[in-house]
Amino acid sequence: MYRVSVYVTPKAGVVDPQGAVVERALPALGHSGVHNIRVGRYITLEVEGDDAGKVSADVDDMCRRLLANPIIEDYRFDVLPVGTAAGEGT
């Protein structure tokens, strides 16, 4: 079992409306001096298997086909084994 964290971000140069809205809202809350706000997605999942290489290849396929839009978004992910020593699966 592997625990995977996927980070999806708008590509540099792509307009990010959510980030723009946050950037405009912050001064009204008393926070000035905040720039370059980009809002992406943070996806966590658990993948069965015992081969980290295969899990990484599978997750890359999931990212390209479902979790991210590769035309306008970048993605990266971490793959960490869980539950191998202590038998904790959750």
Added chain:
Amino acid sequence: MYRVSVYVTPKAGVVDPQGAVVERALPALGHSGVHNIRVGRYITLEVEGDDAGKVSADVDDMCRRLLANPIIEDYRFDVLPVGTAAGEGT
């Protein structure tokens, strides 16, 4: 200047419709054995200042009041200094 990464996730026990949709879609793409999919937000921003403690307090306030909904979401964040040595601000 500090570069901040904010991770917002649905609280444990809170229904996550996006995660459920992804979990139902993956078998059709040939990916079985994937569980506990949770979809949150990954927000990056740059904050002016030279006091990491103050920046952390400011970001915590932004999270509670704008970036996350503390009733149904958890958040955590990293604060990393940028541009202090090489003068790169972007």
